[in-house]
Amino acid sequence: MAILFGEHIRELRTKQSMLLRQLASQLDVDTSIISKVERGDRQLKKEQIPLLAQILKADVEELQTLWLADQLYNMVQGEPMADEALKSVSKQIKKTK
Amino acid sequence: MAILFGEHIRELRTKQSMLLRQLASQLDVDTSIISKVERGDRQLKKEQIPLLAQILKADVEELQTLWLADQLYNMVQGEPMADEALKSVSKQIKKTK
DNA sequence: ATTGTCTTGACAAATATTGCCAAATATAAT
DNA sequence: ATTATATTTGGCAATATTTGTCAAGACAAT
Numbered sequence: 001m002a003i004l005f006g007e008h009i010r011e012l013r014t015k016q017s018m019l020l021r022q023l024a025s026q027l028d029v030d031t032s033i034i035s036k037v038e039r040g041d042r043q044l045k046k047e048q049i050p051l052l053a054q055i056l057k058a059d060v061e062e063l064q065t066l067w068l069a070d071q072l073y074n075m076v077q078g079e080p081m082a083d084e085a086l087k088s089v090s091k092q093i094k095k096t097k
Numbered sequence: 098m099a100i101l102f103g104e105h106i107r108e109l110r111t112k113q114s115m116l117l118r119q120l121a122s123q124l125d126v127d128t129s130i131i132s133k134v135e136r137g138d139r140q141l142k143k144e145q146i147p148l149l150a151q152i153l154k155a156d157v158e159e160l161q162t163l164w165l166a167d168q169l170y171n172m173v174q175g176e177p178m179a180d181e182a183l184k185s186v187s188k189q190i191k192k193t194k
Numbered sequence: 195a196t197t198g199t200c201t202t203g204a205c206a207a208a209t210a211t212t213g214c215c216a217a218a219t220a221t222a223a224t
Numbered sequence: 225a226t227t228a229t230a231t232t233t234g235g236c237a238a239t240a241t242t243t244g245t246c247a248a249g250a251c252a253a254t
Contacts, residue, residue, distance in 0.1 A: 004185070020230070021230080021231095033212085035230095035231060036232080043211090045211095061178060064176075065181050065185070068172070068179070069185045072172060072182055072183065073189060075172065077190065079161075081158060082165070085165040085166040085169055086186060089173065093183075096174075116198090118199080118200090129200090129201070129203095130243080130245090132200060132201055133201085133202085136201080140242085
């Protein structure tokens with residue numbers, strides 16, 4: 001279970017004294033979803049990130065990067081060959097660019 | 098669309114003069130699926146890899162690594178922050194180990 | 195033109211994800 | 225301890241995605 005993204009969101013939210021339900025309503029989702037997102041047992045949809053960034057006055061790209069990292073982490077976590085696969089993909093995308 | 102895994106499979110299969118339908122039947126899927134897998138527009142299920150490795154007399158871990166790399170590639174491809182996210186995950190899994 | 199192999203697209207079945215709700219659990223104030 | 229407020233958790237239905245099957249098409253070789 002990934003946590004980088006959720007921890008970051010929670011920090012941004014609490015620093016602004018914003019309640020779960022306030023963030024949730026602005027993002028148009030149920031409070032429980034934000035709770036789960038912040039604790040890492042639920043992922044937001046990619047398309048929700050820009051609005052989330054706006055609400056939290058955060059950098060969109062940073063959030064997108066954290067979000068993506070969480071997805072990747074979920075995919076490789078527990079896999080013995082995780083690191084090798086990650087490196088191989090790094091190389092691959094450099095080539096294709 | 099990822100291709101590392103598929104290319105590798107096709108090479109292993111053809112070098113043994115094995116037909117798509119032979120591989121498919123042993124793996125208990127339709128021929129069309131293997132065709133698509135080899136061309137990279139379909140992913141096998143993770144659980145199918147060990148049997149596939151056995152059929153092709155290939156190294157399970159190598160295939161699993163390639164398979165995982167393909168999944169990751171599909172996830173990050175086209176994302177501007179792909180590389181940063183990949184690196185961040187690499188660091189993260191080293192910590193947790 | 196026939197046969198054998200591979201490819202492609204459409205569809206249904208199986209799985210997984212998402213949002214919603216209600217109940218449970220904290221947290222804080224009085 | 226009671227109340228009020230905030231957060232967490234789990235179950236379920238709706239939705240979306242993935243997987244497998246089938247049938248038709250492309251391509252070679254003969």
